[in-house]
Amino acid sequence: MSNLSRRRFIQTSSAAAAFSGTLSALAAQQGGARTLGPNDQINIALIGAGIRGQSITSTALQVPNVKLLAVADCYDGRLTHAKELWGANVATTRDYKEILARPDIDAVIVATPDHWHMQAACDAMNAGKDVYCEKPMIHTYDDGPKFIATAKKTNRILQVGSQRVSSILYAKAKELLASGAIGKLNMVSAHWDRSTAQGAWDYTVPPDANTTTCDWPRFLGSAPKIPWNGERFFQWRKWSDYGSGVAGDLFVHLFSGTHFITGANGPNRAMATGGLRYWKDGRNAPDVLLALFDYPQEFNLSLRVNFVAGADDNEGFLFTGSDGLIEIAGNSVILTRKPMSKDPGYNVNTFANAMQKEALADYRKKYPSTTQTAGVSPYIERFDAPKGYSDTYDHFNNFFNSVRTRRQPIEDATFGFRAAGAALLSNLSMEKGKVVEWNPETMKIV
Numbered sequence: 001m002s003n004l005s006r007r008r009f010i011q012t013s014s015a016a017a018a019f020s021g022t023l024s025a026l027a028a029q030q031g032g033a034r035t036l037g038p039n040d041q042i043n044i045a046l047i048g049a050g051i052r053g054q055s056i057t058s059t060a061l062q063v064p065n066v067k068l069l070a071v072a073d074c075y076d077g078r079l080t081h082a083k084e085l086w087g088a089n090v091a092t093t094r095d096y097k098e099i100l101a102r103p104d105i106d107a108v109i110v111a112t113p114d115h116w117h118m119q120a121a122c123d124a125m126n127a128g129k130d131v132y133c134e135k136p137m138i139h140t141y142d143d144g145p146k147f148i149a150t151a152k153k154t155n156r157i158l159q160v161g162s163q164r165v166s167s168i169l170y171a172k173a174k175e176l177l178a179s180g181a182i183g184k185l186n187m188v189s190a191h192w193d194r195s196t197a198q199g200a201w202d203y204t205v206p207p208d209a210n211t212t213t214c215d216w217p218r219f220l221g222s223a224p225k226i227p228w229n230g231e232r233f234f235q236w237r238k239w240s241d242y243g244s245g246v247a248g249d250l251f252v253h254l255f256s257g258t259h260f261i262t263g264a265n266g267p268n269r270a271m272a273t274g275g276l277r278y279w280k281d282g283r284n285a286p287d288v289l290l291a292l293f294d295y296p297q298e299f300n301l302s303l304r305v306n307f308v309a310g311a312d313d314n315e316g317f318l319f320t321g322s323d324g325l326i327e328i329a330g331n332s333v334i335l336t337r338k339p340m341s342k343d344p345g346y347n348v349n350t351f352a353n354a355m356q357k358e359a360l361a362d363y364r365k366k367y368p369s370t371t372q373t374a375g376v377s378p379y380i381e382r383f384d385a386p387k388g389y390s391d392t393y394d395h396f397n398n399f400f401n402s403v404r405t406r407r408q409p410i411e412d413a414t415f416g417f418r419a420a421g422a423a424l425l426s427n428l429s430m431e432k433g434k435v436v437e438w439n440p441e442t443m444k445i446v
């Protein structure tokens with residue numbers, strides 16, 4: 001080798017060494033994660049392969065260039081079914097740490113019961129994985145800051161799974177509200193009523209459920225240690241040790257929607273009441289919950305879940321403004337516009353005849369035209385999502401885009417804490433029997 005080429009080689013190799021040093025520093029900062037190009041396949045794994053986990057993983061796999069490598073669950077029957085669904089090559093385990101140790105897995109879906117969300121998602125981020133974590137992001141208020149700090153420290157992408165935030169219908173509602181279509185917003189009201197045992201979380205316990213087929217200690221995790229109980233394993237939403245009641249299960253979606261559409265960060269006051277009215281099967285989660293919230297942006301939010309609704313399942317989400325309504329119903333957004341009357345109108349006919357004439361004349365002097373809009377039929381416009389539209393697909397598409405671009409999605413840890421933190425105020429208010437206050441900016445109970 002000539003002197004010149006030796007010198008060039010030394011320069012190149014020291015530059016390469018410096019470059020690889022930068023890469024390994026970056027990799028260390030990212031917990032050893034792969035850096036993905038725009039066309040690279042994203043390898044995923046599922047943690048918690050129950051009803052929701054199986055359903056959303058099938059949707060996630062419809063996004064091009066995404067492959068499922070592994071599944072973790074505490075019930076063997078679900079691991080068997082994972083192979084039936086996605087092929088014998090998918091690795092299965094009861095211990096999600098085996099999945100997290102694999103360098104070829106880029107991202108994980110966490111669809112465990114709520115009491116495992118923080119631990120599983122933070123373990124995954126600390127192992128360098130990006131995370132799609134089902135709602136509600138938190139089970140206890142301590143979970144929120146841990147989620148936010150871990151996402152920041154590890155530089156991982158975290159998307160919370162309130163999928164409607166990626167819905168084209170919610171985007172339409174947001175656009176309509178911002179354009180002034182309903183004037184000044186003063187109230188958001190929503191209800192989520194059900195009237196069936198399945199709707200009230202009475203999910204089937206499989207006949208083979210026992211301590212051999214189910215990893216009961218692992219399921220319990222940080223929850224109180226109690227003897228095996230198949231109902232608690234398969235119907236965990238009924239107990240606050242694992243679930244977060246209707247507030248964490250359903251209100252949280254309505255908070256995600258309200259925050260996304262209005263741009264608000266959360267309420268500052270909450271009051272709730274309700275009770276266990278019908279499903280008295282040993283659960284401690286109420287089946288009727290009514291809650292009211294004050295937002296600093298001068299609107300109120302009113303939420304209701306009734307699992308004893310006396311009729312068919314029924315959902316509603318309504319934004320009320322000074323000049324109209326925006327309703328999100330099923331696959332549609334319905335705008336009803338009825339601008340507030342410019343004229344106050346009059347009611348004179350209880351006055352003496354002479355006074356009626358005078359009051360009318362006075363009124364006509366002040367309001368000569370007939371510009372009054374009261375009584376005019378409202379203008380109604382309807383926007384429908386295409387048949388078969390899936391907001392879950394769009395939510396995953398957004399997540400995988402973030403995994404590639406490294407730009408945080410809208411529904412990041414802070415958004416997730418603001419939605420779930422607000423929702424759980426309902427449980428707190430009901431337990432304490434009083435109004436509770438929350439700072440939506442600092443995300444702290446006041």
Ligand SMILES: NC(=O)c1ccc[n+]([C@@H]2O[C@H](COP(=O)([O-])OP(=O)(O)OC[C@H]3O[C@@H](n4cnc5c(N)ncnc54)[C@H](O)[C@@H]3O)[C@@H](O)[C@H]2O)c1
Pocket residue numbers: 047048049050051052053072073074075078094096111112113114116134135136161162163218219221233234235236249
């Ligand atoms: N975004 C939505 O619209 C939506 C809808 C339904 C459910 N969810 C959420 O999805 C989550 C799961 O709900 P589900 O109805 O599928 O419950 P599920 O009981 O059917 O499934 C949960 C699974 O997690 C497993 N599991 C428990 N601990 C685990 C651990 N440590 N490691 C690995 N697996 C573990 C259980 O064995 C079970 O199979 C919940 O947080 C729920 O709120 C979201």
